[in-house]
Amino acid sequence: xxxxxxxxxxxxxxxxxxxxxxxxxxxxxxxxxxxxxxxxxxxxxxxxxxxxxxxxxxxxxxxxxxxxxxxxxxxxxxxxxxxxxxxxxxxxxxxxxxxxxxxxxxxxxxxxxxxxxxxxxxxxxxxxxxxxxxxxxxxxxxxxxxxxxxxxxxxxxxxxxxxxxxxxxxxxxxxxxxxxxxx
Amino acid sequence: xxxxxxxxxxxxxxxxxxxxxxxxxxxxxxxxxxxxxxxxxxxxxxxxxxxxxxxxxxxxxxxxxxxxxxxxxxxxxxxxxxxxxxxxxxxxxxxxxxxxxxxxxxxxxxxxxxxxxxxxxxxxxxxxxxxxxxxxxxxxxxxxxxxxxxxxxxxxxxxxxxxxxxxxxxxxxxxxxxxxxxxxxxxxxxxxxxxxxxxxxxxxxxxxxxxxxxxxxxxxxxxxxxxxxxxxxxxxxxxxxxxxxxxxxxxxxxxxxxxxxxxxxxxxxxxxxxxxxxxxxxxxxxxxxxxxxxxxxxxxxxxxxxxxxxxxxxxxxxxxxxxxxxxxxxxxxxxxxxx
Numbered sequence: 001x002x003x004x005x006x007x008x009x010x011x012x013x014x015x016x017x018x019x020x021x022x023x024x025x026x027x028x029x030x031x032x033x034x035x036x037x038x039x040x041x042x043x044x045x046x047x048x049x050x051x052x053x054x055x056x057x058x059x060x061x062x063x064x065x066x067x068x069x070x071x072x073x074x075x076x077x078x079x080x081x082x083x084x085x086x087x088x089x090x091x092x093x094x095x096x097x098x099x100x101x102x103x104x105x106x107x108x109x110x111x112x113x114x115x116x117x118x119x120x121x122x123x124x125x126x127x128x129x130x131x132x133x134x135x136x137x138x139x140x141x142x143x144x145x146x147x148x149x150x151x152x153x154x155x156x157x158x159x160x161x162x163x164x165x166x167x168x169x170x171x172x173x174x175x176x177x178x179x180x181x182x183x
Numbered sequence: 184x185x186x187x188x189x190x191x192x193x194x195x196x197x198x199x200x201x202x203x204x205x206x207x208x209x210x211x212x213x214x215x216x217x218x219x220x221x222x223x224x225x226x227x228x229x230x231x232x233x234x235x236x237x238x239x240x241x242x243x244x245x246x247x248x249x250x251x252x253x254x255x256x257x258x259x260x261x262x263x264x265x266x267x268x269x270x271x272x273x274x275x276x277x278x279x280x281x282x283x284x285x286x287x288x289x290x291x292x293x294x295x296x297x298x299x300x301x302x303x304x305x306x307x308x309x310x311x312x313x314x315x316x317x318x319x320x321x322x323x324x325x326x327x328x329x330x331x332x333x334x335x336x337x338x339x340x341x342x343x344x345x346x347x348x349x350x351x352x353x354x355x356x357x358x359x360x361x362x363x364x365x366x367x368x369x370x371x372x373x374x375x376x377x378x379x380x381x382x383x384x385x386x387x388x389x390x391x392x393x394x395x396x397x398x399x400x401x402x403x404x405x406x407x408x409x410x411x412x413x414x415x416x417x418x419x420x421x422x423x424x425x426x427x428x429x430x431x432x433x434x435x436x437x438x439x440x441x442x443x444x445x446x447x448x449x450x451x452x453x454x455x456x457x458x459x460x461x462x463x464x465x466x467x468x469x470x471x472x473x474x475x476x477x478x479x480x481x482x483x484x485x486x487x488x489x490x491x492x493x494x495x496x497x498x499x500x501x502x503x504x505x506x507x508x509x510x511x512x513x514x515x516x517x518x519x520x521x522x
Contacts, residue, residue, distance in 0.1 A: 008219055015215050023206060024199035036206065040214055047218045068385075108192045117387050127190060128197045141390060142407055155190065162189040 042066045060138035111161035119154040268326035270509040276452040283450040287443035294487030297432030307338040308522040313514040327364035328353035330371035342384030350375045394434040401437035414445040415469030418478040422492035429519040435487040456491040458515040
């Protein structure tokens, strides 16, 4: 059930209040070049559907709009953000990072990039958006209980992926870390 | 070694770098102005139902939402609408003595006789009519007449859809009501047309996959989009899915057999829906939407298809200025076929 919010002022207030959060949500999911276009698309869709906006859960609702918008944006794979790519840029700017830290980050990034999209989304909502399960469930269109289960499983699979990314090729990771550290 | 801290490390890798804004204030205000200059289509009843399915928010009072809608347009709309909202007459149910379980099982058996399948990759054509108390015509909450809408939907295999919607002629219960409607601006006298489209859906989302053909899986699937696993929520999901999906006989049987497991389903009897089709009605009472409401599915006796869906306030209207009992929403599913 929803509460109609149909005046420009309420939209304007909400836009200004939640712009940063929505922009961040999108920057976590598409590459930086594509983000502004997607942000514009999300707020345009939100305006068109403003009569559906639930006042009590506005930000999760906006995230949900963004999620569906991104489902379309993802048709162009080049727009999809890869954490390892972002990490390479960040790491290049921090040459003093300890090699072990870089190794860990690379493994974590590789593990995250290798996960299925559903697990990635659950982890993003939990870790980066910091949403409580009740709100994260709204974004995903599932029950709070279902979100708890998905989160538990995603965390478990993420830890397994990190282990896998680290153990088979430790020497390779060290080489990569040394390369990054040398930049 | 790092596994215990992997989640902390991941948190530190936030590509957005926290929540700082990257767009400049000028760009943000420019975007806002551009967005506000875009048009907004009037919401239709189908959008309302899909919305609830997509964004289920249990605990938010329908009373508040609808009261806001009514008062907003009564006070500020260009056309003064009566605050006492007109609602459609309730359908006439002929109560039967069968148990709901027996009725649903009988319909499931009939549904299973339909062995046709929707070929993979098919496009669909669907049509339905509906009305809801919160529907607006040209941004106006029409409370002086019943103005249903008819919607045609074309859906591709990738889930993308386009639809056209038009308002149908206003309906009145008597001449006095028509006079009141006329004095209030005769909103809806001329048909209002809207159309829109959506892109492909996320195929990884389980909710976008075909409906299960086994009762337990069907129940889980229907309730996956709802915050609480109540029977009324399942009724809501059945209706929402039928707006843009074509279920085969096994899927319909799974739905019917799942509903047969719910002890709060009641058999309401035979009824003719608002499109003139005879069917069997099963109901459930629930206040999950905020007010005590009876949710009813009308099912085709010959094949178990969902013919119609109705919501009625039963004991109190809360802040709504409607009488009780009142029908506050209905949908008639008219066509669903491979295009």
